[in-house]
Amino acid sequence: MPYPRVNLRHGIPFYLNSPLHGKTSPHPEKAQTSPEITETCSAGAGSLVLEFTVLSRLTGDPRFEQAAKRAFWAVWSRRSNIGLIGAGVDAEEGHWIGGFSGIGAGIDSFFEYALKTHILLSGHELPNQTIPNHIPHESWLDPNQIYSPLSDKDNSPDSFLEAWHHAHAAIKRHLYSDMHHPHYVNAHISTGSPQTFWIDSLGAYYSGLLTLAGELDEAIETHLLYTALWTRYSALPERWSVRDGTVEGGLGWWPGRPEFIESTYHLYRATRDPWYLYAGEMVLKDITRRCWTECGWSGLQDVRTGEKSDRMESFFLGETAKYLYLLFDADHPLNKLDASYVFTTEGHPLIIPRKTAPRRPHKVRNEKSVQPYFDESFTNTCPIPPPLPPLSGSATAARKDLYNAATLIRLHQVPNFHVLNGDTQSRQSDTEQQGPPPISNHTYFPWTLPRSTLPADGICVASKQRHTSVIEFPSNTQQSVGSAFNLMLGNHNLVRMSEGIAVNSLSGLKIGMILEEPPVTSERGWRVYSISNFLLGRDEKVFISRDVLADISDPLFHRVRDAVLVDILLQIEIPDIAPKHNATSTDSPSPKPKPIVEMESSDLGAASLFNSLLQQLTSALREPMATFGPEPAPKIEYKYINIPAITPVGAGVAPLPDVLEAPNPNLKPNIESLSWRRVYFADQACQGKLPDIAPKQHQIIVMRRGGCSFSDKLATIPSFAPHRNGLQLVIVVSNDKESLDEDEDEEDTWGYNLIRPLLEQEQRTPAGVTRHRPIPMIMVGGGETTYELLKTARSIGMRRRYHVESQGLTINNLVVL
Known part of the structure; x- marks a missing residue:
């Protein structure tokens, strides 16, 4: 970089x-x-590919293109686990500086060049990577000789399209906020938790980039926001606070930036909607009125007062005026050029000629073909623009969310002033006026747009006001949980983790929730978005021990037992393979092996890291201090495997046994034995009656799925008198591994893809008599692997699953441990 x-x-x-x-x-x-x-920005490091590639293609010297592409991929390879990139990065060490991610300053043109590189290079052959051998000066460095050459995939234009698609997907997931009207926030690069709620003037480019990418609807709706912001201030302040409805932090200058008019130009070229001509006219008239001086065009030091800055930026002529010119000149050659050309981030049009004679001969390599990138979930073709209404002529003005953007910017509270004939009056500030009295129209659209362009029967949908709920728990200093749990969190209620926030106690907490509907979530339910002063990202979870929720009785926040899924916990002895320590040796005693508490299934899903931390803590607490003298007898250690299980449906269903719930081994690792130790393995159990000792002297019977129906399997179990050492549960092992694809997640092999078994008949004995006490049954996945694990288990327990509901709806991102 x-x-x-x-x-x-x-x-x-x-x-x-x-x-x-x-x-x-x-x-x-x-x-x-x-x-x-050494601190550079992602935009600076990633915005070299267009210029350097054209330079290499025109000169025949591949070094410029290779260096620029190498810098782009160096930034992209450091994206976070949720696909976001930061604004600042150390060019030497490669780590992010600062934890914020957004679409504006420091990041903007990286996304721009990802898509535009694909456009520019599409249809061209992969580049030659070999420097001509007769370069005279040996100090000319070749990136492909210093480092390994870039692969065909790294050079392929389709790889840049793939990078854009994934970058846009992460932005839409974590930065896009559709509350009231769509806009983008700044979030933490690793967690996605919102950090700031202001609109960046530089972010106005994104609507134009979305237009080039074919994301036309998102481009139009986000462009409406900047149109309303310009209408309010007759310019774009550097930052505007969505939360406060005013300029953010005094950053009210506008140095003549081109991003808004650039997006307006691209949207007009894509839609031919006259709305964007009127928006451009508004920009042109406001700039003429406020920025013209005898020596050039100044920026605005403060858009609220109209104070000019004694400075004219180069990008005003290079981009702002250029895009305005192209917007209104439909016959300009660039507006009729049918070729893969792009504008650089500085507004320079670039194109690679189809046939170019290089200045120096070079060796052409035989490139391998690169498969084009395609994914059905991404937009790979440009959509047809919305049809223009026959009378009003503007599809944008006819949008039902037209006024939502204006009300988010508070245009209904701030009048705009201009005279009836369309000629704006001169003014020194928004409050100090000269000349005839102004006319207040409280316009919700570009003030140059005539009302005849609006549909006569136009309507507006209600602003998106998401339904939220806030729950506050009373302070209780006596509330506590197990010692290991408290020690890990340092006796604090909350601790932030890589996958979310762990809650040690609800005492004094304030939880904010937002109601989400499909397709944002798989099912309608709540999402915790804040806990006290912690803001959560869209995919972050809240982890709470079931012990914390045991005594909670609140209609807005209560624990609910899962009626479909349970967990089977296996206790397996670990062979003692540690070398014996010689007590008579003068050397330091060898440290004893640490206890192993292991959850080898993904029943807790995103809580795996949480359990890992608890495991490390409990292991450290249990590790005895090294002492001299005779070594004590070795202690047997165990590992624990958690297997998800599913309950059946039908007339033959029996309630699960009311047995003491198996503890979480990560919270309580010193478990002598789980509930059941006597297990009978009956294979498929379809060949007649099982031995009488099976239900009388065993607490669990394990069967393989297949061969006969579930009801027939249970009918092979002889009658028996209920006893605590008698049969308590039947476990059917499904051989569902065979139906899984090779690339499926391992957790699916443990039963997440299981369908609930059907017990279509009431349970009967081998003699055909209806059982007075039906036998509980569950089914697990994993096939032969699970069957063999059950054989090695020293004891078996059962853990219920819980979730938390509020007002009858599940809190989807709250995990009960």
């Missing part, structure tokens, strides 16, 4: 991890006394 800046007098020494460190340095003494700044 490139440095943010280079001193052209002294250069930059190769950093410590570079293969060329110490070999080439014009001023090594300068490097030691004045280290360079």
Whole structure:
């Protein structure tokens, strides 16, 4: 990745991890006394591919293209587990600086170049990566000789399209907020939890990028927001707070940025909707009125007061004025060019000619074909724009959410002033007016748009006000849980983890929930979005021990037992293979092996890391201190395997046994024995009556699925008198592994894909008599693997599953441990 800046007098020494460190340095003494700044931004490192690739293709020198692509993939490879990238990155160490992610400053053009690189390179052959052998100056460095050459996949334009698709999917999942009207927030790069709630002026480019990507509806709805913001201030403030409804942190300047008009241009070219011509006219008239000076075009120091800045940025002519010009000049050659050309992030049109004679001959390699990228869940073709209404002529003005963006910007509270004939009056500020009295129209659209463009029967849908609920728990200093749990959290109520927040106690907590509907979630239910001062990302979970919820009796927050799924816990002895310690030796005693408490199934899903931390804590607490003297007798250690099980349906269903629930081994590892130790293995149990000792002297009977119906299997069990050492449960093992694809998650093999077994008849004895006490049955997955594990189990227990409901709906992201 490139440095943010280079001193052209002294250069930059190769950093410590570079293969060329110490070999080439014009001023090594300068490097030691004045280290360079290494913090670059994702946009700066990832926005080189277009220019450098065109340079390489026109000159025949591949080094520029390879260096730029290498920098792009270096940034993309460091994206977080949820697909987000940060704004600042250390060019030498490669770690993120700061934990925020967004679409604006520091990140913007990275996404832009991911898509535009695909557009520019589509239809062209993969690049030549070999430098001509007769380059005269040996100091010209070749990236493909310093490092391994980039692969065909790294050079393929389809790989850049894939990167864009995944980047946009992560943005839509974690940064896109559809409350009131769609907009983008800034979130934590690793958790997705919202961090700031302001609109970035630089983020106005994203609507245009979405247009190029074929995401037309999202582009139109987000562009409406910036149109309303410009209508309010006659410019775009650098930052605007959605929460406060005003300029954020005093950042009210507009230096002539082009992003909004750039998106307006792209949307007009895609839709031909006159709405965007009127939006461009509004921008043009406001700039002319507020920014013209005798010596050029100034920016605005404060959009609220109209104070000018004594500065004219280069991008005003290079981009802002250029996109305005192209918006209104339909016959410009760039608007008629039928080719894969793109504008760079600085507004320069680039194209790679189909046939180019390189300045220097070079060896052409035989490239391997690269399969084009395609995914049905992503937009790979541009949609047809919405049809223009026959009378009003604007599909955008006819949108039912037209006024939602305006009300989010509070346009209904801030009047806009202009004269009836369309000529704006001069003004010094929004409050100090000169000339005739202004006319207040409280417009909700570009003030240049005539009312005739709006449909006469136009309606507006209600703003999206998500249903939320807040629950506050009373403070109770006496509430506590098990010692290991408290110690891990340091006696605090909350601790943030990589997958969410663990809750040690509900005492004094304030939980905010939001109601989510499909397709955002699989089923209608609540999502916890905040706990006290913690904000949660969309995919973060809340972990609470069932012990914390045991005594909670609240209609807004109560524990509910799962009637379909349970967990079977296996206790398996671990062979003692540790070498014996010689007590008479003068050496230090060897440390004893740590106890192993292991959950080998994914029954807790996202709580695996939570259990891992508990495991480390309990192991550390139980580890005895090393002492001299005779070694005590070895202690038997166990591991625990959790297997999900599903209950049956039908006339033959019996309630599960009312047995003491197996403890969580991560919270209570010193378990002598679980509920059941006597197990009988009956294979398929379809060949007649089982021995009488099977139900009388065994607490569990294990059967394989298949061969006969579930009812027939239970009918082979002889009658028996109820006893605590008698039969308590029948476990049927389904051989569902055979039906799974090779790439399916391992947790599916433990029963998550199981269908509830059907007991179509009332349970009967081998003699055909109806059982007075039906036998409880469950089914597990895993086939032969599970069957053999059950054989090795020292004892078996059962753990109920729970979830938490509020007002009759499940809290989907709350996990009960």
